[in-house]
Amino acid sequence: MKRRCVEVDERALHKMIGTIIDPERLEDDCAVIPCGDGRLLVASTDMLHETTDFPAGMTDWQIGWMATAVTLSDIASMGARPGQVLLAVGLDRPERLRGIMEGARDCCARFGAELVGGDLDAHGELTIVSTGLGTVEAAQIVRRRGARPGDIIAVTGPLGEAQAALVGYDRHWKELLEPQPRVREGMALARAGVSAMMDISDGLALSLYDLLGVNDCGFSVDTARLPLPAGVPEDEGRELALYGGGDFELLFCAPPGILPVAGVDVHVIGEVIRERVVLADGEPLERRGYLHEWGG
Numbered sequence: 518m519k520r521r522c523v524e525v526d527e528r529a530l531h532k533m534i535g536t537i538i539d540p541e542r543l544e545d546d547c548a549v550i551p552c553g554d555g556r557l558l559v560a561s562t563d564m565l566h567e568t569t570d571f572p573a574g575m576t577d578w579q580i581g582w583m584a585t586a587v588t589l590s591d592i593a594s595m596g597a598r599p600g601q602v603l604l605a606v607g608l609d610r611p612e613r614l615r616g617i618m619e620g621a622r623d624c625c626a627r628f629g630a631e632l633v634g635g636d637l638d639a640h641g642e643l644t645i646v647s648t649g650l651g652t653v654e655a656a657q658i659v660r661r662r663g664a665r666p667g668d669i670i671a672v673t674g675p676l677g678e679a680q681a682a683l684v685g686y687d688r689h690w691k692e693l694l695e696p697q698p699r700v701r702e703g704m705a706l707a708r709a710g711v712s713a714m715m716d717i718s719d720g721l722a723l724s725l726y727d728l729l730g731v732n733d734c735g736f737s738v739d740t741a742r743l744p745l746p747a748g749v750p751e752d753e754g755r756e757l758a759l760y761g762g763g764d765f766e767l768l769f770c771a772p773p774g775i776l777p778v779a780g781v782d783v784h785v786i787g788e789v790i791r792e793r794v795v796l797a798d799g800e801p802l803e804r805r806g807y808l809h810e811w812g813g
């Protein structure tokens with residue numbers, strides 16, 4: 518939530534969590550758990566609330582879909598195959614449950630996962646926590662750490678569409694409300710040998726800073742190369758693409774030689790550099806995006 522006087526944001530609180538659990542655990546979109554014979558389990562859990570995540574006019578089916586899609590997107594970002602999803606629903610009105618569950622089931626089915634459990638509670642504000650499990654060969658997992666100078670930086674699709682819908686570009690309403698996790702793309706990119714990957718839930722700029730936080734190199738993007746939301750004037754589109762949240766495309770780095778990757782829409786937007794900074798058109802990029810904040 519945006520507040521005028523910001524004292525703490527979620528990234529600062531993550532640092533505190535890293536004094537309580539192993540900080541390396543916080544470096545990726547999912548927790549990574551060995552499960553024998555060279556395979557890894559990846560697990561993600563994400564909480565969404567009516568007031569901050571479910572815009573007015575969204576159907577209950579779309580709410581269930583979105584809550585599931587955000588978690589499958591984290592699994593995709595590790596190059597993993599989604600397996601199971603559990604949905605915990607803090608329900609404000611009982612008649613909403615069927616639509617929410619059907620949306621979650623349909624999103625699971627679309628991306629090869631199965632809805633296998635969850636929890637149910639009465640709650641003043643509709644709140645949904647989705648938990649997803651996936652699996653990946655240890656040799657194939659992709660983490661946020663691993664970028665190397667000279668790698669290209671790329672994304673899997675247009676940026677800023679969800680935020681464009683929020684500021685009134687109705688043609689992007691469906692992209693905002695029914696995000697499509699890049700599950701097939703994540704697995705194909707992992708097989709192709711990308712060096713680092715994450716999803717862009719909080720906007721490109723914050724995501725680049727997340728990569729900066731766990732790599733020993735920097736990230737330089739060329740704003741003229743950003744895939745912009747259709748139907749938006751270019752300057753505004755660039756602003757939405759850099760700082761808007763809710764897109765759920767994959768952001769990755771890769772040795773240039775692995776491109777193209779069959780069946781994946783790849784937009785190269787920049788290059789990994791030696792200096793530990795995030796640059797846009799050669800200037801330091803503002804660290805701003807969809808960030809939960811607590812103010813005084």
Ligand SMILES: Nc1ncnc2c1ncn2[C@@H]1O[C@H](COP(=O)(O)OP(=O)(O)OP(=O)(O)O)[C@@H](O)[C@H]1O
Pocket residue numbers: 531534538542543544545546547548561562563587591718719
């Ligand atoms: N309260 C917490 N306790 C332990 N680990 C946490 C906590 N919150 C986040 N993490 C871990 O920190 C890492 C990053 O989490 P974060 O929520 O920033 O990523 P994300 O789920 O990809 O982003 P978003 O929530 O915007 O979709 C993940 O590995 C997550 O499991």
Ligand SMILES: Cc1ncc(C[n+]2csc(CCOP(=O)(O)O)c2C)c(N)n1
Pocket residue numbers: 563564565568569570571572587679683693718719762763764807
């Ligand atoms: C009012 C409103 N603003 C933005 C969005 C897009 N959106 C959906 S999930 C998410 C981030 C990940 O969530 P979190 O970081 O809370 O896990 C974002 C930015 C929306 N649906 N509604």
Ligand SMILES: [Mg+2]
Pocket residue numbers: 546590591594715716717718
């Ligand atoms: Mg993520």
Ligand SMILES: [Mg+2]
Pocket residue numbers: 562563564
């Ligand atoms: Mg999260």
Ligand SMILES: [Mg+2]
Pocket residue numbers: 718719807
């Ligand atoms: Mg977030």
